[in-house]
Amino acid sequence: MKLCAAECATLIGRHQAEIWRYLLALGCPRADAEDVVQEAFLSLFRSDFEVRGEGETRSWLRLAARNLFFDICRRRKREAFVDLADAVEAAWEAEVGDDGGEARVKILRQCLEKLAGRAREAVLMRYSKDLTYGECGKALGLDEEAAKSLIRRAREKLRECVAHHLGSAQ
């Protein structure tokens, strides 16, 4: 790939968030996702891949990221995520849209603002800070089951809210 540094930076800026989200959806731990995103871009820039369309580049990067993640799984002798990967890839475009999920994340943030205090806190602990249900419960003074239930309900509300906004937008 023949790109100057500025072009590389633009391309990274355009695609890195989507590849990161995609890796998390595949089950890649947060601790590894950033490294895998970096490696995926390095693979792209070192390859002979010609940037033609945005869709093609996105697909290439997703495949590279996925293979790099599988390599990690293989090294750690974990195979549980492999079966889900094909299904995630098949559903990805339909679920996140053409912008790699940007619009949905924005809507999600707006919807999160509408959530009641404790539910919002629980969701943030679970998904942004990557805490276990037990840890979330402890922080909120709930047992694990109650925390799980609170997060599940909050998550459902968020899902509905996002679907509603997307429906209105369309």
Added chain:
Amino acid sequence: MTNEREAIFDSLLSEAEGKAPDVTSRVLQAMGEQLPQAPAQPPQVLEQRTSPWLWVGSVLAVAAALAVAFLLLYEPVSAPAGDKVLAPVAPPRGVVLSDSAKWHHGERGYELESGVVLIRSGAPALNVSGAKVENVEGLVAACTGGEPNDGRWQQFMTQMTNQGFLTKEELKMLSKAKRWLVAGSAAICVLAGSAMIDGSVVHAEDKFDKHAEELIKKLDKNKDGAISKDEGNSELMSGDADKDGKLTKTEMAEHFRAAAKFKAEKRAKERAELITKRTEKKVDALMGADANKDSEVSEAELKAACPKDVETMMKRLDTNKDAKITRDEAKAIYAEDAEKEVDKELKDDDDEEEEDDEHEEGEDD
């Protein structure tokens, strides 16, 4: 479809508070190690000039230096010399390589140069020592250098077991790799399902092959390895695909496979129809309780129509907990029930059919 959608939604939720990490500087830094060093600053323009020609010359020199600097700064980022990896660093999806395997992605796509490879469904086409393996629906083992001897295969199986990247079922299949097809210097074994090898569809040895083999043993009176019109009935002989009057083991297995596929498709259609019919029937019955015709059944309406188990029904069918049951809510739950019922009935039918077959076979013997 649900699990992956949930996983994708969760990945979006991960960004609910903060943004995804920015790797731009890290990537550029890593690339910088391979980039040529920035050229030295162009020479300074002399402040004192005695001749206009000298001034013009200096300007031209500076312009040339700037042009050179620009070209050098825009030196493309390319792979190190001799680097043959044109594809992502890891193998393509659906492909598992032996430790010693060598592969690359060239003009002909993915090519295995040496070693052993396992190819799963969804993998791209792969060239193995000149043989093209594509459209894999199942699991295929391929290796360079001809059919692997026991030692080489055992070594590969040990590697795969130690890596833990294959399912138990796949590992079991590896131990049964016996029917190797040799194409050029490649050896290919379809372990499960089917694959297209050099343009021909090859199936794994399955129950249809075994059944065909057993039947040939039983009916082939002249021992020529095939069934002739005198040896088999017309129904069986309809599997004689090339119409040469002889039904070979491959033709027979293919005939059985096609029949099984037809049966499975017919059954799937019947199953879907049964599920829809039963679901609709139950939903219609429930919606009959909708006295005010607002397309929703409230607890009171349900009580009026059928006072029994109202609480349990509301708990189960009112999935969004708004104290009303809609047609869609009821349909989702009743469809699950219908699926379970129909599957159980079909399984019972299968068991009965199997028992009948065994009984008939016993009588034949």
